[in-house]
Amino acid sequence: MVVTHNRVERADPGTLLNQQRGSAEGGTSHAVMEVLATVMDPEIPTLSVIDLGMITGVTMSDDGIHVRLLPTFVACPATSYIRNSITDTLANAGFHNVTVDMEDELSWSSDRVTERGRKLLEEFGLGAPIQIDGVLNLETIEHVNCPHCGSANTTLRSMFGSTLCRSIHYCEDCRQGFERFKPV
Amino acid sequence: MNDAIKDLLYRMADDELIIGHRNSEWTGLGPILEEDIAFSSIAQDQIGHALAIYTLLQQHFEAGTPDAIAFGRDEKDFHSSHFVELPIGDYAFSLMRHFLFDHAESLRYEMLTQSSFAPLAALAKKIKGELKYHVLHADLWVTKLGKGTEESHARMQTALNEAFPYALGMFEPSKFEDELQTNNIFEGEAALQAKWLDAIAPIIDKAGLVLPDVAPSSIIFGGRNGYHSVYLQPMVEEMSEVYRLDPAATW
Numbered sequence: 195m196v197v198t199h200n201r202v203e204r205a206d207p208g209t210l211l212n213q214q215r216g217s218a219e220g221g222t223s224h225a226v227m228e229v230l231a232t233v234m235d236p237e238i239p240t241l242s243v244i245d246l247g248m249i250t251g252v253t254m255s256d257d258g259i260h261v262r263l264l265p266t267f268v269a270c271p272a273t274s275y276i277r278n279s280i281t282d283t284l285a286n287a288g289f290h291n292v293t294v295d296m297e298d299e300l301s302w303s304s305d306r307v308t309e310r311g312r313k314l315l316e317e318f319g320l321g322a323p324i325q326i327d328g329v330l331n332l333e334t335i336e337h338v339n340c341p342h343c344g345s346a347n348t349t350l351r352s353m354f355g356s357t358l359c360r361s362i363h364y365c366e367d368c369r370q371g372f373e374r375f376k377p378v
Numbered sequence: 379m380n381d382a383i384k385d386l387l388y389r390m391a392d393d394e395l396i397i398g399h400r401n402s403e404w405t406g407l408g409p410i411l412e413e414d415i416a417f418s419s420i421a422q423d424q425i426g427h428a429l430a431i432y433t434l435l436q437q438h439f440e441a442g443t444p445d446a447i448a449f450g451r452d453e454k455d456f457h458s459s460h461f462v463e464l465p466i467g468d469y470a471f472s473l474m475r476h477f478l479f480d481h482a483e484s485l486r487y488e489m490l491t492q493s494s495f496a497p498l499a500a501l502a503k504k505i506k507g508e509l510k511y512h513v514l515h516a517d518l519w520v521t522k523l524g525k526g527t528e529e530s531h532a533r534m535q536t537a538l539n540e541a542f543p544y545a546l547g548m549f550e551p552s553k554f555e556d557e558l559q560t561n562n563i564f565e566g567e568a569a570l571q572a573k574w575l576d577a578i579a580p581i582i583d584k585a586g587l588v589l590p591d592v593a594p595s596s597i598i599f600g601g602r603n604g605y606h607s608v609y610l611q612p613m614v615e616e617m618s619e620v621y622r623l624d625p626a627a628t629w
Contacts (some may be wrong), residue, residue, distance in 0.1 A: 258468045268504050269426020281465045298497065330510045352412035354419035358508075362412065378507040 223252040226259060229287045233279050236272050238375075240314050243276060247306025250297045258291025259284070264302045267358045267374060267378070303328075304377045316341040321348075321374030330377060338374045340365035348372075353364050379561055382554035383495055384439050386564055388457040389552070389602055390486070391431035395448055396610070397462035397479055398424030399617055401472070409469045413519075420439070420476065420512055427505055434497055449618035450625065455612045459601040461544040462610045467537075470523070470530075474537035477516035478545040478578065484509040485573045494562040517581050524585025531586060539590045546571070547598040 222295045230252075231244045243249055243263070251262040261280055265273045277294045304323035309317070312322040321338040336350040345367035352362040353376075360373040401421035408414025432444035440447055461478065466472045487509060490502035523530040549571040558564040582589055600606065 244549060267423070267426075268430050268501075269423045269508075271422075299500050299509075301500075303507070330507055332514055335511070352416060352553065353511050354412070354416040356415070358419055358422060376511070378510075 212338050222254060222259070226252045226261070226284065228287060228288065229284055230261070230280065233276070233283050236361075238315065238318055238320065240318050241311055243280065243356075245308050245311030245312070245314060247308060248302070250300060258293060259289055261292060261294050262297045263294050263304075264297040264300055266302050270358055299316070302378075304375065307375070315375050319372065320360070321372055323375050323377035326377045334377050335361065338363055340368060340370070341372055341374075342370055343368040379557060379563075380439060380493045382552075382557040382561075383498075383563060384435065385457070385554050386558060387431050387435050387439075387498070389437070389459075390503070391428045391448075392456045392458040393479075393548070394424045394431065394465045394483075395428035396613065397475075398422075398428060398628070399613065400462065400464075400466055400507070401476070403466050404469075404472065407488050413469070416515055417472070417476075420515075423508055423512070425550060430501055430505070434501065437586040438497065443523045445621060446625065447616075449617075449621035451614075453606060453614045454604045456604070456606065456610060456614065457602050458606070458610065459544070459548045459550065460598045460607040461548055461599070461601075463607045463613065465609060467540075470537040471508050471540060473516070473519055473523070474534065474541045475545075476512070477520045478541055478582075479548070480512040480516050481577050482545075482548055482570065484513050485577060486570055489565050489573075490571065492562075493564060496561075520581060520587075524582075524587045534585065535587050537624060538587055542590050543592045543596050544598045546592060547601065550599040550602045551573075552602055 206293075227244065227249070230249055231242045233243045235241045235243070237244060246266065248264050248266065249261065249306050250264050251260075253260045253262075254361065261284075263273075263277060263280065265286055277296075280294050281292050284290075303326070305325055305327065306325060315322045320343050321341050324337060326335060335353060337346075339346050340348050340363075343365060345365055347361050347366045349366060351362065351364050355362045355373045361375050361376050362371065363374050364371050398421045401417045401424065404414060405479040406414065406419035408417055429447065431445055432447045435447055436442065436444055442450060461475065464471075464475070484506070487502040487505050491499055491506065493502065509559070520534065524534045525531070549567040551567050552558075555566045555568075559566050579589065598607075
């Protein structure tokens with residue numbers, strides 16, 4: 195990720211944007227996506243907005259770059275922070291005139307978290323959400339593997355944890371409590 | 379038609395704001411840590427949902443910001459039901475209110491996913507999954523305590539008896555019922571109440587509790603038309619105290 199960041203910064207920002215606006219719009223949005231992969235969730239700082247499936251599109255228009263952002267939980271207090279973080283990080287990488295549009299039409303689901311994102315969650319010490327395909331019930335909420343030892347022998351302690359997106363579980367094998375990124 | 383949609387949005391948002399504020403009163407005081415966190419998280423969700431609906435009001439109908447809409451109005455202009463205004467009482471009452479309220483709210487949003495008012499349908503789809511956690515949490519505890527000890531059972535039944543006439547007041551029909559239904563915006567309060575009764579009855583039964591008989595004349599109406607309980611005025615003053623010091627301040 196550091197490499198990505200440097201590559202974008204090394205190019206003259208104005209030239210980069212102008213060249214690609216004229217020739218290959220796809221190239222610019224690809225470069226923007228690479229920078230977005232360095233915009234981290236403030237509550238789980240190893241996961242980026244890309245890993246969380248929060249970016250639904252990057253488009254270019256006459257008035258600049260538009261990034262479409264899909265918030266996770268409706269009441270998530272980190273949304274405005276993430277929004278500012280996107281414009282700041284892109285500006286540091288030389289992308290100015292960035293507008294972040296909130297994605298109102300689509301609904302976010304934990305199924306949007308990428309495979310890489312799920313691995314990173316576990317490395318961070320959080321249980322990963324299982325694929326729910328729209329079916330959310332007590333079973334899908336309870337069922338999670340321990341992020342420490344991998345055991346499936348875990349019990350749900352509380353549906354609400356330290357942030358809106360976490361529940362509290364306990365591993366009966368390694369006897370440790372852990373939090374889990376909620377399926378929704 | 380705008381007045382009908384506005385009325386619906388105000389009813390929903392004001393209920394969410396007021397009950398969210400009430401539930402937040404458990405922060406630091408919950409009977410066990412997990413329940414303290416649960417009520418605090420539910421409160422956070424509810425105030426977030428209120429904000430999302432006030433934002434819809436701003437985008438489509440009103441001039442003011444969501445803060446101005448939420449905190450700049452007088453008590454009389456709120457559309458909340460008496461049910462959400464009541465003090466938190468003991469944990470049994472707050473839990474029972476959470477159970478009765480969140481089942482209604484969850485079904486309301488479920489119905490609204492089909493609304494012809496597209497922005498509300500989109501929001502309802504976003505919120506639906508979150509409410510599932512509220513409902514499952516409430517079901518779990520109502521069942522656990524209803525079937526727990528003699529004392530926990532008695533306290534849950536008392537809470538249900540107290541809460542039920544107020545809970546039925548959530549479905550106070552508005553003068554726009556026909557208009558909302560004809561235009562496929564919302565199926566209406568009566569349809570919601572019927573679905574709600576179907577949803578809560580099996581859980582109440584499983585918990586070993588009994589739904590009290592409530593005469594129609596005992597249902598507590600009024601809030602949807604601005605006639606509130608004595609508890610709302612002090613709440614509005616408290617909630618809006620900082621806002622009113624300097625409405626133009628930014629944070």
